[in-house]
Amino acid sequence: MTIGIVGSGRMGQDLFYSLIGCECSVILVSKSPEQIEKITKKTQRILKRDPQRMGKETPIITDRLTDLASCDVIIETVIEDLNVKQEIFQRLEEIAKDTCIFATNSSSLDVTNVFNYGKAKERCLGLHFFYPLKVISTVEVNVGTDTSEETVKEMVKFLSMIGRKPLILRGENRLVLSKLLISLAAYTYKLSFDGELTLKELDGITKQMLLFGIFEMVDSTGFPIISQCLTNLPDDLHVTLYQPLLLQITDLMKQGKDGRSGEGLLSLEDPHRKEIAIMESRAEQYEAYGLKFLSFLLNEIARYMRDPLLDKKQFEESIQEVLGLSVSLNALYEELQEDTLLETLIEEYKKTLDPLFCPSDFNVFRET
Numbered sequence: 001m002t003i004g005i006v007g008s009g010r011m012g013q014d015l016f017y018s019l020i021g022c023e024c025s026v027i028l029v030s031k032s033p034e035q036i037e038k039i040t041k042k043t044q045r046i047l048k049r050d051p052q053r054m055g056k057e058t059p060i061i062t063d064r065l066t067d068l069a070s071c072d073v074i075i076e077t078v079i080e081d082l083n084v085k086q087e088i089f090q091r092l093e094e095i096a097k098d099t100c101i102f103a104t105n106s107s108s109l110d111v112t113n114v115f116n117y118g119k120a121k122e123r124c125l126g127l128h129f130f131y132p133l134k135v136i137s138t139v140e141v142n143v144g145t146d147t148s149e150e151t152v153k154e155m156v157k158f159l160s161m162i163g164r165k166p167l168i169l170r171g172e173n174r175l176v177l178s179k180l181l182i183s184l185a186a187y188t189y190k191l192s193f194d195g196e197l198t199l200k201e202l203d204g205i206t207k208q209m210l211l212f213g214i215f216e217m218v219d220s221t222g223f224p225i226i227s228q229c230l231t232n233l234p235d236d237l238h239v240t241l242y243q244p245l246l247l248q249i250t251d252l253m254k255q256g257k258d259g260r261s262g263e264g265l266l267s268l269e270d271p272h273r274k275e276i277a278i279m280e281s282r283a284e285q286y287e288a289y290g291l292k293f294l295s296f297l298l299n300e301i302a303r304y305m306r307d308p309l310l311d312k313k314q315f316e317e318s319i320q321e322v323l324g325l326s327v328s329l330n331a332l333y334e335e336l337q338e339d340t341l342l343e344t345l346i347e348e349y350k351k352t353l354d355p356l357f358c359p360s361d362f363n364v365f366r367e368t
Contacts, residue, residue: 211324
């Protein structure tokens with residue numbers, strides 16, 4: 001099997017390096033001469049250090065899409081721009097063989113829109129990998145309305161071969177993990193408006209529960225991608241929640257900040273408050289905001305789990321890995337207790353009158 005990767009950004013490179021040594025050949029296409037030189041040298045170092053990672057063929061780094069003509073699967077990892085992605089796939093359809101499967105790694109664009117002009121939509125779908133690949137093996141398999149079941153089966157087989165765990169998503173739940181992550185960021189940002197805790201303090205609270213601080217995730221991902229997620233992902237229920245964070249990030253981007261170069265949300269903190277210790281006088285505030293965060297998290301998950309098309313076991317395992325939860329959702333639900341969850345959510349609803357905080361059916365956690 002020959003795998004093509006289009007794009008040499010952080011995800012494209014990470015995916016390329018992860019495939020070296022797998023039971024496949026890999027070709028990376030980059031339009032940047034500097035990136036090609038950098039990746040070529042790193043690949044040579046990897047293979048020199050560990051010759052066993054050399055597959056049947058030497059990995060190829062090139063600037064020509066035409067070099068992907070023999071690929072069985074082509075994965076696009078370029079910027080979150082719909083027009084750019086559509087143009088790339090239109091060109092690839094003219095180059096690739098008739099059996100090639102096309103996949104977009106988009107974290108915010110619906111797969112149906114990306115392949116809207118495609119001629120072979122039955123061989124098109126989304127494969128959304130999560131960074132860093134060394135830590136997170138989950139991959140969202142976003143199935144388009146025209147994607148064939150044969151294509152889905154082939155991609156599940158491919159992902160298993162390279163050590164990845166597929167989460168198959170259809171309909172409204174496509175990109176569900178992206179939606180969950182961006183909703184957690186938007187809600188935590190909203191909590192900062194209470195004025196009781198800084199962004200850094202709120203980030204610290206989330207880091208006690210997740211693999212990462214939620215604003216640390218926003219900054220490390222970068223504002224361009226986060227802004228696209230905030231723009232493209234919200235449904236009617238979430239659009240109001242997303243607006244404040246989108247406005248803040250848009251303003252920072254206008255100032256030339258991208259989040260990843262040390263000028264992100266966490267850099268907005270008052271320097272005199274950056275190293276506030278968790279003192280006994282503030283313990284109740286930390287506990288209260290932690291409860292709000294977890295109540296929102298479980299309510300969002302419960303809402304998604306009502307979808308009959310969603311494999312609940314797959315979904316729960318993916319959430320635990322992507323968020324870095326140390327316990328199962330059922331255990332978390334039992335620990336917090338339903339009465340406390342309902343009380344917290346109802347209090348938020350009374351304060352905001354936002355249907356987003358209407359409690360979902362928590363019976364789904366008893367069934368897992």
